[in-house]
Amino acid sequence: MRYMLVRTIVRISRIAVLCGFVEPALAHHPVQAKFDDSRQLELEGQITAIDWSSPHAHIYINVPQDGGTPVNWAIELADPTELEWSGWQPDTLAPGATIRVSGYEARNGSHQIWAEKVLGPDNTEMFMVPDDLIQQKLANRPSGPTPRWPDGQPRLGPAPGQTGYWTAPGKNSLVEDGVNVAFDKHGMLENINDSSKVAPFQDWAHDLYALRQLNDGKDDPLFLYCIPPGGPRQFQVPYGVQFVEERNRDRIFVLMSGGNGNWRLVYTDGREDVTQVSGNDDNPLFYGRSSALWEGDSLVVNTTGFNEGFWFSNGGLPHTRLLELTEKFNRTDLNTLRYEVTVNDPGAYTRPWTSSWDLQWMPGEELPESYCQDNRQ
Amino acid sequence: MIKKHLNRSRLTTALGLMLLLTTIEPLQAQQRPGFLEDDRPAPRNEEGRVSLGPAPGGAGYWARRTGNLVVNPDSYEARATLNSPIHIDDVPLKDWARTLTNFRHDLYLASEPYTRCKPAGGPRQIMSPYGFEIVDMPDLDRVYIITTSNAMTWRVIFMDGREHPENLRPSYFGHSIGHWEGDTLVVDTVGFNEKSWFSRDGLPTTTALHLTERYSRPNFSTLIYDVTIDDPGAYDAPWDSGFVLGWNEGEELFEYVCQENNVSPDAMIGDGRISSIAP
Numbered sequence: 246m247r248y249m250l251v252r253t254i255v256r257i258s259r260i261a262v263l264c265g266f267v268e269p270a271l272a273h274h275p276v277q278a279k280f281d282d283s284r285q286l287e288l289e290g291q292i293t294a295i296d297w298s299s300p301h302a303h304i305y306i307n308v309p310q311d312g313g314t315p316v317n318w319a320i321e322l323a324d325p326t327e328l329e330w331s332g333w334q335p336d337t338l339a340p341g342a343t344i345r346v347s348g349y350e351a352r353n354g355s356h357q358i359w360a361e362k363v364l365g366p367d368n369t370e371m372f373m374v375p376d377d378l379i380q381q382k383l384a385n386r387p388s389g390p391t392p393r394w395p396d397g398q399p400r401l402g403p404a405p406g407q408t409g410y411w412t413a414p415g416k417n418s419l420v421e422d423g424v425n426v427a428f429d430k431h432g433m434l435e436n437i438n439d440s441s442k443v444a445p446f447q448d449w450a451h452d453l454y455a456l457r458q459l460n461d462g463k464d465d466p467l468f469l470y471c472i473p474p475g476g477p478r479q480f481q482v483p484y485g486v487q488f489v490e491e492r493n494r495d496r497i498f499v500l501m502s503g504g505n506g507n508w509r510l511v512y513t514d515g516r517e518d519v520t521q522v523s524g525n526d527d528n529p530l531f532y533g534r535s536s537a538l539w540e541g542d543s544l545v546v547n548t549t550g551f552n553e554g555f556w557f558s559n560g561g562l563p564h565t566r567l568l569e570l571t572e573k574f575n576r577t578d579l580n581t582l583r584y585e586v587t588v589n590d591p592g593a594y595t596r597p598w599t600s601s602w603d604l605q606w607m608p609g610e611e612l613p614e615s616y617c618q619d620n621r622q
Numbered sequence: 623m624i625k626k627h628l629n630r631s632r633l634t635t636a637l638g639l640m641l642l643l644t645t646i647e648p649l650q651a652q653q654r655p656g657f658l659e660d661d662r663p664a665p666r667n668e669e670g671r672v673s674l675g676p677a678p679g680g681a682g683y684w685a686r687r688t689g690n691l692v693v694n695p696d697s698y699e700a701r702a703t704l705n706s707p708i709h710i711d712d713v714p715l716k717d718w719a720r721t722l723t724n725f726r727h728d729l730y731l732a733s734e735p736y737t738r739c740k741p742a743g744g745p746r747q748i749m750s751p752y753g754f755e756i757v758d759m760p761d762l763d764r765v766y767i768i769t770t771s772n773a774m775t776w777r778v779i780f781m782d783g784r785e786h787p788e789n790l791r792p793s794y795f796g797h798s799i800g801h802w803e804g805d806t807l808v809v810d811t812v813g814f815n816e817k818s819w820f821s822r823d824g825l826p827t828t829t830a831l832h833l834t835e836r837y838s839r840p841n842f843s844t845l846i847y848d849v850t851i852d853d854p855g856a857y858d859a860p861w862d863s864g865f866v867l868g869w870n871e872g873e874e875l876f877e878y879v880c881q882e883n884n885v886s887p888d889a890m891i892g893d894g895r896i897s898s899i900a901p
Contacts, residue, residue, distance in 0.1 A: 297791065298817070325791060334789060405761050406782070471739065471881045473774075489759060489766060493678070498757070498768060498776070505881065506741065506775045508768055510874070520876035530877045554882065611778070614793045618739045618773065618881065619817070 278463040280321075280359040284350040288318055288358060292340045297325050298619035300503075304363075306344060318356040320346050320363070323374050326484055326613040330382065331374045342366045379413045383605055389579035391542075394492070399542050399576045401488035401497070403608075410502070410612045411582050412485030415602035419444065419477055419558035419588070422599050432481070432559025434458055443562065444600075450563045450593040457561030466555055467504065471617035473531040474504040476548075476557035476570055477586045480604060484613045497537075497544075502612040511535040511546055518550075529566050531555050544574040565592030580606040660843040660869065664805075667758070672805035672839050674756040682871045683770075684845050685753035689865025691745050691821040691849075698730050703823055707863055710823075714858040719826050726824035735818045739880035741773040742818035743795040744811065744833050748847050748867070749822060755875055756807075756837070765800060765807065770875045779809050786812050792829050794818055807837040828855025836864075843869040 290306035302322040307315035322328060338344065345364040351357035365371040375381060392404040403409045418432035420443050427435035434440060440455045457464060466472035474482050482503035489498040495514035501507050509532040512518060518534035529552035537546040548570045551557070557564050571587040585601035588594065665677040676682045694703045694710040715723065726733065736742055748754065752770035759766065763782035769775060777795040786797050790813035800809040811833040814820075820827050831853040838846045848864035851857065 329791065334791075336789075403762065406763060408762075473879055473881070489757065489762075491757060491759070494676075494681075498766070500766075500776055505739075505773065507879075508774065508776050520874045531879050531882075532877055614791075614795065616741065616773070616775075616794070 276359060277461050279351055279353075279357075280349040281352045282349050285347065286350045286358055287345065287347045288320075289343065289345045290315065290318065291343050292338060293317060294340060295338065299326070299615040300324050300617055300619065302328060304338065304344070304346075304360075306346070316356055318358060320348070320358050320360050322360050322363075324483070324615060326615050327374050327378060330378055333371075338365065338371065344371070379605075383413060383607065386580055386606070386608055391576045391578055398539060400490065401544065401574060401576060401582070402490055407608070408611060409606050409608040410485045410487040410610065411480075411604040412607050413605040414481050414584075415604070416600070417481060418560040419562050419586070419600045421445070422601055428560065431462060432561075433462060434560070444588070445595045445598050446563075447593055447595055453563045454561055457556075462559075462561060465561065467617070471505045472555045473507050474501070475531040475533065475551060475555045476564070476568070477572070477584075477600070478556065478558050479504065479509065479532075480584050480602075481559050484615050485604070485607065487612045500612060502615050503617070505617045506615065507532070509535065511537050513537045513539065513544065529553075533568075533570070542575060546570075546572040546574070548572065563593050564588075564590050567592040580608075582606070660841065660871070662842040664839040664842055667760075671802060673758065674807065674837060674839055674845065675758060676871075677842075680871070681874050682869050683753040683755045683873060683875055684748075684867040685870055686749050686751075686865060687868050689867075690823070691749075691863045691865070692823055692825065694727070694823050696724065697727050697823055699822070706865070708861065713825070713861055715825075716856055716858060719856040722826050723824050726819075731824055734824070736772075736822075739773050740818050741775045741794040742820060743777065743793075743814055744820045744827075744831075744835070745847070745849050745863070745865075746818065746820045746822070747772055747777060747795070748835075749865075752878060753867075753870060753875070768875060770878045771880070773880050774878050786810075792816070796831075796833070805838060809833075809835040809837070811835070826856050827851075827853050830855035843871070845869070 288306065288308050290308040292304055292306050294305040296303040296305075302325050304320040304322065306318055306320065308318055309315050343366055346358060346360055346362070348361040349359045363371040392400040394400055417430050418428045420426060420428070424442050426439040426442050429435060434443075437455065437458055440458060441451055443454070446454060462468065467474055479486060479499065479501050482501055484502035486502070487500045489500060491497065495512060495516070497511045497513055499509040499511060501509070510518070510520070512535065515536055515538045517536060530550055531552060531554065533548040534550040535546050535548040537544055539545075549568070551564065551566060551568045553564065553566055556562070557568070568588070568590040571589070573585040575583040575585075577583055582604040583601065584604060585599060587597055587599045589597040664672045667673045688705045690703045690706045692703065692708050692710045692713055693706045694700065696710070697703050710723075736746070747767060747769060750769040750772040754767055754769040757766040757768055760781075763780065765779040765781055767777045767779070777798065779798040779800040781800050783801075784799060786799060790797050792813060792815035794815060794817065796811040797813040798809050798811040800807055802808070812831070814827060814829060814831045816826070816828055819825065831851070834850040834852070836848040840846060845867040846864065847867060848862065850860055850862050852860035
C-alpha cells in the first residue's frame, strides 16, 4: 500500500539524478491525491514537533522567511513501523534540531511536503526505507514443517512459546487465478487496458473498477476514512495478520495490523454467527459472518452478510451484498500460508472465480501496532 | 428470536440504568436490577485457577455497569461519574493536569479522541461500551483483551515472565506484562502515548504513565477491576481506583466499526497537522 511508496521515490530519485530528469514517482497512488510529483522542493529549518503516528509520521519544521515570521511546514513520512524497521526511533530527531528535507509539495498549496530525503543535523542521510525491507526481514528464517496441535491439526499461529505473524502477501490485488496482468504494490494495474481481464466482471462492475483505477484509488474508503479491510483485503494489509486459535471454544480471532487494527471472529465448528444485538436481518457487516470447518489440513471458511461500504481488495474490485466468500487456509510448511478465496457474487460478477496467494511467516516478532486512524483528527 | 428480544431488553435496561441511577451507593455487585446476577462460583480452568472467560461450552463477555474512574460533579456528565471510589478533588492532579481536565469539561469533552475512533488503553479499554472478552491463551503465554467498541481493537498481555523492553514506541495500549497472584490477574503496563483519554472524564496521562491493574472474579457474574495509576508526569502521587463489571452470559463480541459514520479525512488528505481541535 502507500506505505511502500517512499522506497519507490528514493529509487526513482536516484535514477532521476543520474538521468537529469524527474519521473512521476507518485503515479498510481492515493498519496498522489495530496502531493504533486512535478513540484520538487527543498527545505531547511528547525524541528518544532514530531508526530510519530500511523499511517504517516510527521515532522514539523520552522522554515525562516526573509524578513518575516518563520513558516511551519509539515513533513510527511512513511509509517512509523517501516521507519523503525529501517533504523529510525521516535527520538532519532528531537525538536530544536535543524534538518534539510527534499520531496514533493502538496497540491493544495499548504505547507506540506512528502519527504523523499531527510538530512540530519550533521548532514547524514536520516531517512531511507530500503526497497526490499520485508524481504530483508524475512531472509534467513529457519525453515521447517507445519507446526501442529497434539491431534495433528495444523496450527495457524505460532508453536507453543513462540511468536510470529503472517505478512508479505504474494499478490497485491484480487485477480483471477491464471490471469497474467501486472499490478503495482498498491493493487493498481500497470496497464489499464488489462482491467477487463482481472475478473469475470459484469459490465457495471468493470466500469466501476476501471474508474477507481483511473482515479488512482483516490476514492478508496480505507484511505479516506479508515474503513475496515473486509474480505480478502485483510490478507493484503501492510503489516499482516495473526491467528489466535481458541480451540476449546471452536473459534479463531484473526487479528489485523495495518488497516485499523480490527479483529475478525471465525467459528470453526460450523455454527452460525449470531452475535449482532440487532440480529442478522438487514444488518450487513464489514467482515461478514464467518463459519468454518476443517477439511483435512485446510480450514475452509464460508462468509456472507457483507455490506457494500468497503473495498474488499486493494485496487477497488467492486462487490455487492450478495457476496459469498469461500476462503481456504492451508499452512504448507512453517513459513507458508496458502490463501485461496472463491468469490461468488452474482451482483457483480458473471460466475464464481478464485484468487490465491501465499503469506509469509514473520518469526519472533509481534504484530506491529499501526492504526490507520492514528493521525486523523 | 426470543433470545434477540431478551438481548435487546437487557441492553435497553443497561442504557436506562446509566441514565437514571443518579444516587447509587458505592458499588454492590449483587442485586443490581436489570442484570442476571449469578452467585455460582467463578469457573475454573484445568489447573484449578479462576477463569476470566465463560464456563466450558458457554459464552459471554464483561461489560461495565455504572462504575467510573472518578467522581466529578463538575462534569457535564456529572450523573455518569457518581459511582466511583475516588472524588476528583482527591486525585493528586498536577496543576496543569487539573486545568486541562477542567478545560476539557468546559468544552463538553468536544475534543474527545475516542469519538474520533482512536483506541484507548488501560481503564478506558475496560470501560468500553459493549464490553470485552479476556481471552487466556496459556499455550502462547499470553492473554488478549478484545473489545467490541474502542475501535474494535485488541491488546496483548505477555504472561511469559519477560520484562518491558527499553526504548518503547509510545502506543495506545502500551506494553503489558502479567502474572497470576492466586486467582487474580495482575498486569503491569508502561509505554503509553498521550493521544487518548484514559477515562471518560478527560483525565490526562503522559508517557510516564505506569499502570498496575488487578482483575479478580469473586463469583460467576462479577469482575472486579482495580487499578493503580502512577504517572509522575500528570499526578503528584500514585492513586487508586476501580470498578465492577458484569458478565453478559451467552453473548459474544460483535462487529462494531466506529469509522462507519465517521467522516473526517482531513488529517490524512487535508493539512495533516497536529490536532487543533476546537469547538
